[in-house]
Each structure stands twice: as structure tokens, then as C-alpha cells.
Amino acid sequence: MSTKKISEGTISRLFIYLREITALVRMNIRTISSAELGERTNLTDAKVRKDLGQFGQFGVSGSGYDTGELKVALERILGKDKTWNVAVVGTGQLGSALLAYPGFKQHKLSVVAAFDADTKKIGKKISGVMIDSIEDMPKIIKEKKISIGVVAVPSESAQDAAEKLVAAGVSCILNFAPTSLSMPEKVKVKDVDLSRELETLSYFLANKR
Amino acid sequence: MSTKKISEGTISRLFIYLREITALVRMNIRTISSAELGERTNLTDAKVRKDLGQFGQFGVSGSGYDTGELKVALERILGKDKTWNVAVVGTGQLGSALLAYPGFKQHKLSVVAAFDADTKKIGKKISGVMIDSIEDMPKIIKEKKISIGVVAVPSESAQDAAEKLVAAGVSCILNFAPTSLSMPEKVKVKDVDLSRELETLSYFLANKR
DNA sequence: GTATGTGAAGTAATTCACAGCT
DNA sequence: AGCTGTGAATTACTTCACATAC
Numbered sequence: 001m002s003t004k005k006i007s008e009g010t011i012s013r014l015f016i017y018l019r020e021i022t023a024l025v026r027m028n029i030r031t032i033s034s035a036e037l038g039e040r041t042n043l044t045d046a047k048v049r050k051d052l053g054q055f056g057q058f059g060v061s062g063s064g065y066d067t068g069e070l071k072v073a074l075e076r077i078l079g080k081d082k083t084w085n086v087a088v089v090g091t092g093q094l095g096s097a098l099l100a101y102p103g104f105k106q107h108k109l110s111v112v113a114a115f116d117a118d119t120k121k122i123g124k125k126i127s128g129v130m131i132d133s134i135e136d137m138p139k140i141i142k143e144k145k146i147s148i149g150v151v152a153v154p155s156e157s158a159q160d161a162a163e164k165l166v167a168a169g170v171s172c173i174l175n176f177a178p179t180s181l182s183m184p185e186k187v188k189v190k191d192v193d194l195s196r197e198l199e200t201l202s203y204f205l206a207n208k209r
Numbered sequence: 210m211s212t213k214k215i216s217e218g219t220i221s222r223l224f225i226y227l228r229e230i231t232a233l234v235r236m237n238i239r240t241i242s243s244a245e246l247g248e249r250t251n252l253t254d255a256k257v258r259k260d261l262g263q264f265g266q267f268g269v270s271g272s273g274y275d276t277g278e279l280k281v282a283l284e285r286i287l288g289k290d291k292t293w294n295v296a297v298v299g300t301g302q303l304g305s306a307l308l309a310y311p312g313f314k315q316h317k318l319s320v321v322a323a324f325d326a327d328t329k330k331i332g333k334k335i336s337g338v339m340i341d342s343i344e345d346m347p348k349i350i351k352e353k354k355i356s357i358g359v360v361a362v363p364s365e366s367a368q369d370a371a372e373k374l375v376a377a378g379v380s381c382i383l384n385f386a387p388t389s390l391s392m393p394e395k396v397k398v399k400d401v402d403l404s405r406e407l408e409t410l411s412y413f414l415a416n417k418r
Numbered sequence: 419g420t421a422t423g424t425g426a427a428g429t430a431a432t433t434c435a436c437a438g439c440t
Numbered sequence: 441a442g443c444t445g446t447g448a449a450t451t452a453c454t455t456c457a458c459a460t461a462c
Contacts, residue, residue, distance in 0.1 A: 045421090200224070270440050
């Protein structure tokens with residue numbers, strides 16, 4: 001495990017490569033050059049090589065990368081060999097949709113707990129997941145070894161929900177509330193904000209020549 | 210309208226500032242410094258000033274920014290004064306959810322058409338929007354002056370759906386398929402890929418010290 | 419000949435730091 | 441005195457280009 005810092009961009013592209021490589025392996029294509037891989041992912045050959053180069057030397061001069069080997073290497077680098085437990089805070093419209101979302105399982109993330117401030121909901125199940133009281137969060141997060149917390153509450157309560165998750169021991173937050181959380185350095189926060197994506201499109205339309 | 214290129218990062222932060230400023234105006238706070246605005250948005254004072262500085266001089270030395278003025282300026286810059294028409298291609302689980310999603314309307318985007326390849330669905334309505342045949346896309350996109358296309362089809366059909374949208378005249382694509390689209394320079398593509406966000410979290414967990 | 423891996427060059431984004439305005 | 445606007449310095453990211461390996 002090297003010590004130099006890897007950029008978010010690189011990580012996110014590694015997943016793109018992995019997806020493509022997986023498809024190639026399925027198609028029985030054994031070898032691929034950085035140029036071809038770049039073509040297929042709409043990236044440049046240099047970027048492909050630089051990204052991969054940060055983790056070791058996977059290629060063979062003159063012929064390219066072995067798809068099978070690269071797939072295994074990327075899976076290891078990206079931690080696709082382990083499963084992580086997830087808790088969702090907030091079980092409104094969005095929270096419920098997330099509890100039903102199959103993508104978590106597909107990415108080796110297992111949603112094992114849900115929390116809601118509304119006492120009427122506690123004890124009920126959504127998509128097979130029991131809704132617990134916020135008060136029980138510390139105990140449950142520890143017991144179930146949960147490392148990812150999903151914030152699916154309104155903006156006003158988002159900071160509070162995130163702080164409770166972190167206090168209980170999670171180290172990653174996936175934030176769906178359209179507000180910026182302040183969190184200690186060591187906590188990884190990922191904002192998912194569809195509104196902002198939409199807004200960016202409006203800007204582009206308003207300002208294109 | 211200046212001619213220098215504005216980065217995506219800046220645009221996306223302007224929306225963050227606007228959100229905060231709107232809250233401040235509601236709270237009757239008349240003036241704010243870049244340092245305070247940075248504090249509230251978890252950004253630095255210098256970044257706030259640099260971002261705003263690209264569009265003009267909105268501040269007053271010694272006192273800061275007038276929240277009311279800044280709000281109006283940001284709204285104008287970001288095109289929040291116009292409404293844009295949207296078409297959704299694909300009316301499966303995701304497409305249907307998007308047709309029901311209130312966020313479009315909130316951001317002055319109006320979903321006025323939906324398309325699906327499945328002939329059994331054509332003529333039906335989802336959340337009040339009629340599902341049309343892909344064949345009618347060119348006509349409908351033009352008639353309804355649609356400028357944003359949302360791709361909510363499986364990966365295999367995503368490139369094709371996007372090309373049809375562009376051929377029909379849209380200039381922005383919001384892509385929900387986990388695949389990279391190749392599109393002409395002039396088309397703005399925005400990828401929304403929850404899977405990739407989730408995967409990035411796994412990486413962080415797998416690799417934290 | 420073909421394609422990698424990687425320093426060096428070139429761009430872009432961020433942070434610093436301060437002159438100048440109120 | 442307080443805070444903006446902005447060049448200059450720094451840091452991060454990307455692209456170039458080529459020596460090296462097969």
C-alpha cells in the first residue's frame with residue numbers, strides 16, 4: 001500500500017475501467033491497450049496509463065494489459081472483495097426508496113439498519129429493514145458493525161443526523177440533503193445532490209452562445 | 210456576458226452560495242462577508258471571492274456583500290429566471306421515479322414528454338406525462354421545444370437513446386445509465402451515477418489507514 | 419513494430435497575501 | 441479598522457513525448 005495521495009478523479013475512473021474490463025472479460029477479449037481502453041471509456045490513453053500506474057505496473061510493453069489480471073487487480077485495489085454495512089437515517093420518501101434500491105447490494109453494501117425520529121414508525125419494517133429509534137443508534141451501529149451512514153433527512157436535520165452517525169462510529173457519510181455538512185477531517189463525506197446537477201444544466205442552457 | 214471560461218466547480222459552488230444567501234435573506238440578514246459565507250458553506254473566503262469575482266464586483270470593501278443584491282445577481286447569472294422543457298427516455302423503475310420527482314419543477318425544469326421502446330406502454334400516462342413512441346421523438350422534441358433529455362434506459366441502449374435525443378435537437382443530456390456516452394463537443398452531458406458514489410465509499414473504507 | 423511507464427511540460431484550480439477602497 | 445478584488449505563488453491535474461521493454 002503506497003503512501004502517495006490518490007485523487008478522487010482517479011478512483012472514480014478506476015471504477016469506469018473496471019466496468020469496461022469486466023465487459024471485455026465476458027466477451028473473451030484477453031488483452032487491451034491503453035489507447036483502446038481510453039477509446040471505450042472516452043478518456044485518453046495517457047490518463048489510463050497514469051491512473052493505473054499509480055498502483056503498480058500491470059501492463060506488458062508492446063501488447064497492452066491482460067484483461068483477466070487487470071480485473072483482479074482493480075477489484076483488489078477498489079475493495080470490491082469486502083462487504084460493508086450501511087445505516088439509513090430518515091425513512092421518508094427518499095429513505096424508503098433507498099431501502100428498496102438494489103444498487104447497494106450490487107456494490108457489496110448491505111443496508112442493515114434504518115433510523116427515524118418519528119416514534120410512530122419505530123418497530124415497523126421497510127423493505128425488510130427494521131426502523132429503530134435514533135436513541136438506539138450508538139448501540140446498533142456498534143453491534144452491527146456499520147461503517148457507512150446515509151443521510152436522507154431534510155436539510156435542517158442533516159447536520160445533526162450526520163453528527164450522531166459519526167459519534168456512533170461511522171466513518172463515511174453519504175449525504176442526500178442539499179446542504180453542506182461540516183465534519184471532522186477523518187470522516188469521508190459524499191454529497192449526492194440531484195438538484196445541483198439539474199441546476200447546472202439550466203446554467204449551461206442559459207449561457208450557451 | 211464575459212468570454213472567459215468558467216469552471217464547473219465554480220458554477221456548482223455558485224448554486225451553493227445562492228442557497229445560503231437565500232436563507233440569509235429570509236432571516237433578514239442584510240450583509241455578509243466572504244469569510245462568513247465561506248464558513249457557512251464549508252469553503253474558504255478566498256474561493257468565495259474568486260468565484261464571485263469572475264462575474265463582476267458585487268462586494269463593498271470593508272463591509273462585505275449585500276445579501277439582497279447578491280441573490281438577484283446570482284439568480285441572473287445562473288439562469289434561474291427561465292424555464293426549460295425536459296424529456297425522459299425510458300419509463301422503467303428509474304424513469305417512472307423521475308417522472309414523479311418534484312425536484313424538476315422546483316428547479317424550473319418542466320417534464321413535458323416521455324418515450325419508451327415498449328409499444329405496450331405507449332399512450333399510457335405516468336405522473337401525468339404521456340408516453341410516446343421513440344419514432345415520434347423528433348417531432349415532439351421540436352413541437353414542445355425540449356432542450357434537456359434524460360436518459361433512463363439500460364446501459365446497452367443509452368448511447369442510442371442519447372444520439373436520438375441529440376439528433377432530435379436537445380443540447381443537454383442528463384445520463385443515469387452507468388456508461389460513458391460519446392457525444393459531440395457542443396452537447397452538455399451530465400452523468401448521475403449513484404453506483405459510482407457508493408463504490409467510492411467502499412474504496413475509502415478499504416484503504417483508510 | 420507496438421505499447422507501456424514515467425519524467426518533463428503545460429494547464430487549471432486553489433491558496434496566499436496585500437494594495438486599495440469604504 | 442475591516443473586507444474586497446486580484447496578481448503572484450502554490451498545488452493539483454492533464455497531456456506530451458520518449459526511453460525502454462517485449
